[in-house]
Amino acid sequence: MGGLDLLLSDLLRNGIESFLGRKAIDKIEKRLFEKYGLTLRESMEDFEKFNDVLYEIFGAGSKGMIHSVLSNLCNLKKSKGRKDSLVILHNPNLTEKILGILGDRYYRKILDLLIDKSLTAYEILDRVEIPQASAYRKMEVLIESGLLVEDGRVLGNRGRHAIRFTTLYRGLDMSIVKNRITVQIKMNKHMLQKSTILSTQYSV
Structure with a gap:
C-alpha cells in the first residue's frame, strides 16, 4: 500500500467502524480472517478484499456504505x-x-x-x-x-x-x-x- 491509500486508510477504517457498529465489524473481521487471513486493519491495505467481504455480507448496499464514509474524507x-x-x-x-x-x-x-x-x-x-x-x-x-x-x-x-x-x-x-x-x-x-x-x- 502506498500513496493515496496511505493517506486515507486509518481514517476510513475508523469511519467504517463508527458507521457500522461493533457487532457488524466483528462479523466482517471474522469473515476477513476466514477468507483471506486478514484483520480489518490489514484489509485496508488491499481494499478490494475488504470490499468483497462487505458485499458478501451486505449485498449491493455495501457500496453505498463505503461511499457514505469515504465522502466524509474526500471526493473525486x-x-x-x-x-x-x-x-x-x-x-x-x-x-x-x-x-x-x-x-x-x-x-x-x-x-x-x-x-x-x-x-x-x-x-x-x-x-x-x-x-x-x-x-x-x-x-x-x-x-x-x-x-x-x-x-x-x-x-x-x-x-x-x-x-x-x-x-x-x-x-x-x-x-x-x-x-x-x-x-x-x-x-x-x-x-x-x-x-x-x-x-x-x-x-x-
Whole structure:
C-alpha cells in the first residue's frame, strides 16, 4: 500500500467502524480472517478484499456504505477530456497533516523536485542540497504519509536495482472558507488506479 491509500486508510477504517457498529465489524473481521487471513486493519491495505467481504455480507448496499464514509474524507472530481482528476480532501485530520508537511521547506524541496518526474534516492540526495541523514528521514516521512510513492525500478551501479520515487500529485491547491481548509490534489490516471480504495468506488 502506498500513496493515496496511505493517506486515507486509518481514517476510513475508523469511519467504517463508527458507521457500522461493533457487532457488524466483528462479523466482517471474522469473515476477513476466514477468507483471506486478514484483520480489518490489514484489509485496508488491499481494499478490494475488504470490499468483497462487505458485499458478501451486505449485498449491493455495501457500496453505498463505503461511499457514505469515504465522502466524509474526500471526493473525486474527474474532468472530461483531461488526463488529470482532482481528489478533494476536506477532512480536518487529512488537511492538517498535509499542511504540517508542506510547512517544512525541506519536505517541499523534495516534493517540488519530483513533480512530473521520478528519481532514485541517490539522485534526490544529490539535488536537494540537504544533509544526507536529514534527507533520508524526510523521505521516509513523505513515503509514510503517502505523498512520495514508488515509481518503478532501474538498474543501478554494480547491477543492483534502485527504486525510483515520484510525488503522489501533479499539482496541489489549498483553500480556506469559513475556517475550513480544503486540499485539492491533481492526480493522473496512473496514480488514481494505484488506489484500491478509490478503485472500488469510482471508475478510474
